[in-house]
Amino acid sequence: MLIGEYTHSLDEKNRVSLPSKFRRELGRKVIVTHGLDTCLFLFSESEWKKFSEKLSGLSLVQRDKRKFSRFMLGGATEAGVDGAGRILIPDFLKEFAGLKGKVVIAGIYSRVEIWSEKSWSAYKKSVEKNIDILSEKLGEVGAL
């Protein structure tokens, strides 16, 4: 289970270290892609398999489904984990998430998210302010 938040730095070669606590579970190859809300999603190979198979079922001839699969699959990249536990972030993903300098790596159970430190703290703050209303709403629809 991937949990916890870590702050690492993106170096000049666009590399980030994965938190050492995540490494065993993630293996020597991970998949990184566009996330929702200006972050990147990172999956282990097995989690990615589940997710990508779902995506591959989206019809080719429907505009919105095509859009979404381009976003997720076209935006994905296999990233090998180097000897020091780092992965390489491609330029287009780096820009998408606005990564520069310090980045936050957060484990969300079965996936990992990569945020710029700045957007992470802003997002966090906004959630904290509304968590009460949010939880109420989820309760109403029976999600929790």
Add this chain to the structure above:
Amino acid sequence: MLIGEYTHSLDEKNRVSLPSKFRRELGRKVIVTHGLDTCLFLFSESEWKKFSEKLSGLSLVQRDKRKFSRFMLGGATEAGVDGAGRILIPDFLKEFAGLKGKVVIAGIYSRVEIWSEKSWSAYKKSVEKNIDILSEKLGEVGAL
């Protein structure tokens, strides 16, 4: 599985390099045809077989189906992969997708798409702007 986005250039002889990560899966011969949304679709021989068989099932006597299969099958061309991993784009497809200079090659699970850099970035921008609404919608209809 074909995933990721790569920017390569279309040279004076109308050649583009296939991303090296795609080469093993695509083999030494691929099929390129008209795509949806001003791009080209590119398939491995085996994926093309599946796709074209589906198309061949479309009824001959219905106008719209006839249109679609002409578009896809009539526009298709076999392209050999040269020693350096490049293929040749025929003029009519090049013009269809408006390819010139830098082109983007994106893997979408079982197919590859070829875009002009310009239309790709425009398309992407519009998707990113609405991805939140889009994913919400797909969630509601149970597609994901």
Add this chain to the structure above:
DNA sequence: ATTGAAGTGGGAAAAAGTGGGAATTAGCGG
């Protein structure tokens, strides 16, 4: 203090992408 693990930085080797020339093939006119 010393050891070890984690994170960071940078250099060298290997691979990928690109451009262009030579050779082969195809098309065309004589």
Add this chain to the structure above:
DNA sequence: CCGCTAATTCCCACTTTTTCCCACTTCAAT
């Protein structure tokens, strides 16, 4: 049918990018 031109294919060489590896630093624990 032959020769000329044009186009395509094949191959080699250069450049850039990526990958791999090693070394330094920091922090924690003993």
